[in-house]
Amino acid sequence: MESDHSGSLDQLTQHLLHNPLIRFFHTMDRRYRDIHLKDLLASAMDDQRRLTVQGTTVYNFGSDSFLGLDRDARVQQAIIDGVTRWGTHNGASRAFYSVQANEEAERKLAQWLGVEATLIFPSVTLTNMGLLPGLARRGDLLAVDRLAHNSLHEGAKIAHDNGADLQVFHPCTPEVLQDLLHSRPYTQCLVAVDGVYSMQGTTPPLRELDQVTRAHGGVLYIDDAHGTGIFGDHGRGTAMRELGTLQDVIMVGSLSKAFSCLGAFVTCTEELKPLFKMASSTYVFGGPVPPPYLEAICVVCDILMSDEYEAISARLRERIRLLVDGLHALDLAVLGHDSPIVAVLVQDRTRALQAGKWLFDHGFYVQSVAYPAVPVNASVLRIQVNANHPLQAVQGLLEALGHMRKVIELPKASDLAEGDGFTVQLGESL
Numbered sequence: 065m066e067s068d069h070s071g072s073l074d075q076l077t078q079h080l081l082h083n084p085l086i087r088f089f090h091t092m093d094r095r096y097r098d099i100h101l102k103d104l105l106a107s108a109m110d111d112q113r114r115l116t117v118q119g120t121t122v123y124n125f126g127s128d129s130f131l132g133l134d135r136d137a138r139v140q141q142a143i144i145d146g147v148t149r150w151g152t153h154n155g156a157s158r159a160f161y162s163v164q165a166n167e168e169a170e171r172k173l174a175q176w177l178g179v180e181a182t183l184i185f186p187s188v189t190l191t192n193m194g195l196l197p198g199l200a201r202r203g204d205l206l207a208v209d210r211l212a213h214n215s216l217h218e219g220a221k222i223a224h225d226n227g228a229d230l231q232v233f234h235p236c237t238p239e240v241l242q243d244l245l246h247s248r249p250y251t252q253c254l255v256a257v258d259g260v261y262s263m264q265g266t267t268p269p270l271r272e273l274d275q276v277t278r279a280h281g282g283v284l285y286i287d288d289a290h291g292t293g294i295f296g297d298h299g300r301g302t303a304m305r306e307l308g309t310l311q312d313v314i315m316v317g318s319l320s321k322a323f324s325c326l327g328a329f330v331t332c333t334e335e336l337k338p339l340f341k342m343a344s345s346t347y348v349f350g351g352p353v354p355p356p357y358l359e360a361i362c363v364v365c366d367i368l369m370s371d372e373y374e375a376i377s378a379r380l381r382e383r384i385r386l387l388v389d390g391l392h393a394l395d396l397a398v399l400g401h402d403s404p405i406v407a408v409l410v411q412d413r414t415r416a417l418q419a420g421k422w423l424f425d426h427g428f429y430v431q432s433v434a435y436p437a438v439p440v441n442a443s444v445l446r447i448q449v450n451a452n453h454p455l456q457a458v459q460g461l462l463e464a465l466g467h468m469r470k471v472i473e474l475p476k477a478s479d480l481a482e483g484d485g486f487t488v489q490l491g492e493s494l
């Protein structure tokens with residue numbers, strides 16, 4: 065019996081190895097085994113944003129906890145108190161029942177953002193893959209930015225299978241969107257974009273995209289996973305900063321990144337909220353964020369709404385400025401400039417992996433990102449700045465980069481197009 069079983073799994077293994085994407089990853093994995101810092105296993109992390117992997121301790125520039133709230137005693141205590149109050153999990157889909165902490169967290173999120181209502185999901189991925197297909201059906205147009213996050217594309221594919229007209233557009237400019245919306249018939253139109261591109265830290269032109277979308281009677285759906293808690297007044301996000309209001313858009317925010325808790329939320333009206341619940345398969349058929357994390361989300365909302373937010377945000381901005389200025393002084397090609405995600409363009413895959421390994425060996429973890437996460441030949445070193453990085457860690461990283469480029473050649477900014485030109489180049493080479 066046992067051998068039959070393993071035989072069929074062997075067959076499945078071979079079958080998966082013929083999947084082109086898996087075969088590609090598998091080949092890369094073997095080719096770059098010694099320099100590919102993938103699937104790392106951390107044995108320790110500390111308040112100085114250090115990470116220990118196989119006995120090596122490095123400064124971690126690969127964390128989404130941009131505000132450093134994962135180490136905040138109040139947030140940690142809220143989780144501990146939440147476990148005492150609710151247990152580790154309430155163990156039921158919210159379609160059956162929610163806990164009070166859920167209502168409270170959604171109310172606080174709405175208060176913080178100045179919107180009528182919010183609805184919490186277990187992750188941004190589950191929001192995009194559950195809700196997006198629920199919003200667009202046969203006769204509807206769903207336009208998705210080609211460079212948007214994978215989960216928007218996966219959600220859009222489900223919508224397409226359900227009959228929606230899916231159109232992927234690129235580059236993400238108001239002109240291209242205008243032409244697209246003008247050229248297709250639809251009953252309802254939804255335009256889905258990222259607030260911040262997660263690998264590059266850059267932002268699409270949300271204001272102009274929103275204008276075009278509205279002019280065509282559509283609704284802009286913004287996945288602002290990396291803008292939540294970072295941009296705009298009191299960290300209300302990229303859409304709030306660019307549009308000044310969230311009244312007539314759908315914004316999805318993350319509770320797992322700057323919030324340092326778990327989950328995601330979508331903004332809506334009181335009237336839409338029950339409809340969003342009914343429309344989303346992952347809401348109805350999946351489990352919720354465990355109650356202790358909901359208690360922590362309430363505490364983070366209080367911090368974001370308080371004057372303290374400005375101090376935390378100022379610490380983060382000081383570190384971003386220090387890093388970006390230092391990278392410019394090194395004449396490196398930098399993508400993004402005000403987001404805590406700062407990408408250094410390397411272009412060549414092997415060199416990006418070598419650079420990541422070199423930095424790791426010299427005390428700094430940054431992420432080497434290559435195709436398919438970014439376009440071919442647009443590999444980057446993705447550096448994530450956190451408010452609780454010691455300043456000397458940022459300075460140390462800059463010094464290390466300065467030494468590294470004597471050993472590993474990186475493109476010079478002065479040899480490439482300026483500023484946003486890099487972004488255009490990235491998009492075009494996809």
Ligand SMILES: Cc1ncc(COP(=O)(O)O)c(C=O)c1O
Nearest residue numbers: 187188189213258262287289320
């Ligand atoms: C734009 C964007 N959307 C969604 C996600 C996934 O978020 P989650 O981990 O909550 O599923 C990410 C993760 O980095 C992201 O950058």
